Amino acid sequence: MLAAPIPANDKERLAALRALLILDTPPEERYDRIVRFAAEEFGVPIALLSVIDENRQWFKARVGLDVCETQRDISFCGHAIVQPDIFVIEDARQDPRFADNPIVTGEPRVIFYAGAPLLEPSGHAIGTLCLIDHEPRTLDATELAILASLRDLLQEELSGGNEHA
Structure with a gap:
């Protein structure tokens, strides 16, 4: 398993x-609402709004995952x-970076x-909108465009103010 890389600008x-x-x-x-729509639109059992801090990946919104x-x-x-763009792993079992990852070999069985x-307003990647399935699959150009549009909606929400603060 290849551990997730630390961006050069991680402090910022x-x-x-x-x-x-x-x-x-x-x-x-x-x-x-956006994460639920993503799960339904793509027919995946798991969809997440994931935020990456120092030591963890925390889920602000989630469908199909209890943790x-x-x-x-x-x-x-x-x-x-x-x-720089959408990161796709079609079959994690066949990818040497992920094949022995415990979330591939065990629950939630990410394939x-x-x-x-x-991206937050100054351009730093703070997390992802992600889709997860237990089966291998691909995304065509139209599906990639839809995922990018949903990501853009989430970015607008993130930059639109912090009403929860």
């Missing part, structure tokens, strides 16, 4: 994340935030992963 990224005042806040319908956080070093989203990095 973490400061930008903290400034959003979103970590460890209660669920909010405005985020939940509210996992370790950053085993997260797929930790890999996605250092990508397919697609993560669209979420």
Whole structure:
């Protein structure tokens, strides 16, 4: 297993994340609605709004997953935030970076992963909108565009103010 990389600008990224005042806040319908739609639109059992802090991946909104956080070093989203665009793993069992990852070999049995990095207003990737399936799959150009549009909606919500603060 290849641990999730630490971005070169992680100190600044973490400061930008903290400034959003979103970590460890209660669920909010405005985020939940978009994540529910993503799960339904793509027909996946798991969809998440994941936020990456120093040591963990915390889920602001989630469908199909009971836990509210996992370790950053085993997260797929930790890999996605250092990508310039949507990060797709069609079959994690066949990818040497993930094949022996405990969330692939055990629960929640991540086989397919697609993560669209979420940028906060100054441009730091703070997390992802991600789709997870227990079966291998691909996304075509239209599906990638839909995922990017949903990511854009979440980014607008994140930059639109902190009504929960």
